[in-house]
Amino acid sequence: MKGLRVIGWGKALGEKLVTNDDLAKTLDTSDEWITERTGIRQRYIGGSVASLSILASQRALAVAGITGAEIDMVLLATTTSDQIVPSTAVAIQAALGISGGALDINAACSGFAYGMAVANGLLATGLRRILLIGAEQLSTITDFTDRSTAVLFGDGAGAVVLEATDGPGDLLSYVLGSDGDLKHLLYAEHGSYLHMVGKEVFRKAVQVIVDSSNEAMDKAGITVNDLALMVPHQANLRIIQSACQRLGIEESKAMITVDRYGNTSAASIPLALVDAIEEDRLKPGDLVLLTGFGAGMTWASLILRWNP
Numbered sequence: 001m002k003g004l005r006v007i008g009w010g011k012a013l014g015e016k017l018v019t020n021d022d023l024a025k026t027l028d029t030s031d032e033w034i035t036e037r038t039g040i041r042q043r044y045i046g047g048s049v050a051s052l053s054i055l056a057s058q059r060a061l062a063v064a065g066i067t068g069a070e071i072d073m074v075l076l077a078t079t080t081s082d083q084i085v086p087s088t089a090v091a092i093q094a095a096l097g098i099s100g101g102a103l104d105i106n107a108a109c110s111g112f113a114y115g116m117a118v119a120n121g122l123l124a125t126g127l128r129r130i131l132l133i134g135a136e137q138l139s140t141i142t143d144f145t146d147r148s149t150a151v152l153f154g155d156g157a158g159a160v161v162l163e164a165t166d167g168p169g170d171l172l173s174y175v176l177g178s179d180g181d182l183k184h185l186l187y188a189e190h191g192s193y194l195h196m197v198g199k200e201v202f203r204k205a206v207q208v209i210v211d212s213s214n215e216a217m218d219k220a221g222i223t224v225n226d227l228a229l230m231v232p233h234q235a236n237l238r239i240i241q242s243a244c245q246r247l248g249i250e251e252s253k254a255m256i257t258v259d260r261y262g263n264t265s266a267a268s269i270p271l272a273l274v275d276a277i278e279e280d281r282l283k284p285g286d287l288v289l290l291t292g293f294g295a296g297m298t299w300a301s302l303i304l305r306w307n308p
C-alpha cells in the first residue's frame with residue numbers, strides 16, 4: 001500500500017485588501033469590535049475561484065518542480081464553485097494541462113482536510129500525483145450590508161501537490177465527521193447569501209475540533225506533546241484559543257492567519273499551512289495537526305508528518 005507525501009505548496013489571495021476600517025465606512029461596525037470578537041484585522045476580496053486556484057497551483061507545481069502534465073488528478077475543495085455546472089476543477093485542469101480527472105469537493109470549511117483523506121485513498125490505490133486545492137470566493141455569497149457576516153469572510157486559495165510514496169506515507173491518521181441535522185446553523189440557498197447562527201456555530205465548532213483532534217491523535221498513537229504545530233481552520237481567533245485550551249495545546253503552537261485573511265473557508269487550512277512553511281515553522285519530521293469544521297456541519301482532523 002502506498003501513502004501520501006506533500007511535495008509542493010502555493011497560495012493566492014483576492015486582489016483587494018479590505019481592512020476593518022474600510023468595512024466600518026459602510027457598516028455599523030468598528031475595527032475594535034471585529035478585532036476583539038474575531039481576531040480579524042483585514043481580508044482580501046476578489047478574483048474567481050478558478051483564477052485564484054490556478055495561481056496557487058502554478059506556485060505549488062513550481063515548488064514541486066513538475067508540470068501539470070505530471071499530475072493525475074485535480075481535487076478542488078470549494079463551496080463557491082464559479083458555476084453550478086461544470087465543476088471549477090475542470091477549469092484548473094485545462095489551464096494547467098493536466099491529463100487526468102478533475103473533481104470539486106464540497107465539505108464547506110472542512111473541504112481541504114476532507115480532500116487530504118480522499119487524496120490519500122486515491123494515491124494508495126494507483127494514482128501517482130494529485131493537485132489538491134482549497135479555494136473560495138466567499139465575497140460572492142456574502143451580504144455586505146449584514147454586519148454579522150460581512151466582517152468575517154475573505155477570498156483566497158491554497159494548493160498542495162501530493163505524491164504517492166512507498167510505505168505508509170506521511171498522513172498518519174484522519175477523522176471525518178458530519179451532522180446534517182445542524183445544516184440550519186450555516187447555509188446559503190442557490191442565489192442567496194450566507195446565513196449563520198454565530199453563537200451556536202462557535203459552541204459546536206470548539207466541541208468538534210477538540211473531539212476529532214483527540215481522536216486523530218489517538219489513531220496516530222501520539223499525544224499533544226508530540227505535536228510541533230496545529231493548523232486549524234481560521235474562522236475566529238477565540239474559537240482557536242478555546243480549542244487549544246481544552247486540548248492542552250500551547251497557543252504558540254497554533255498557526256494563526258485569521259488576522260490577515262479572515263475566514264476563507266476551504267482555503268483557510270492550506271493558506272495557513274503554506275504560511276507556516278514559508279515562515280519556517282515546520283522542520284522535517286515535525287507532526288502537524290490539521291483540523292477543520294464548517295457548514296453541514298462537517299469536521300475533519302488529521303495528523304501529518306512534515307517530510308517534504
Ligand code: COA
Pocket residue numbers: 028029030033034037038109147148149151186196198199201202205235236239263293294295
Ligand atoms: N459590529 C458591531 N456589532 C456587531 C457586529 C459587528 N460586525 N456583528 C454583530 N454585532 C452586534 C450584534 O448585533 C449584537 O448586538 P446586541 O447585543 O445589541 O444584540 C452584539 O454585537 C453581540 O452579537 P453576538 O452575535 O452575540 O456576538 P458574538 O460574541 O457571538 O460574536 C461572531 C459574533 C459571529 C463573531 C461569533 O458568534 C462567531 O465567530 N461565531 C462563529 C462563526 C463562525 O465561525 N462561522 C464560520 C464557521 S466555518
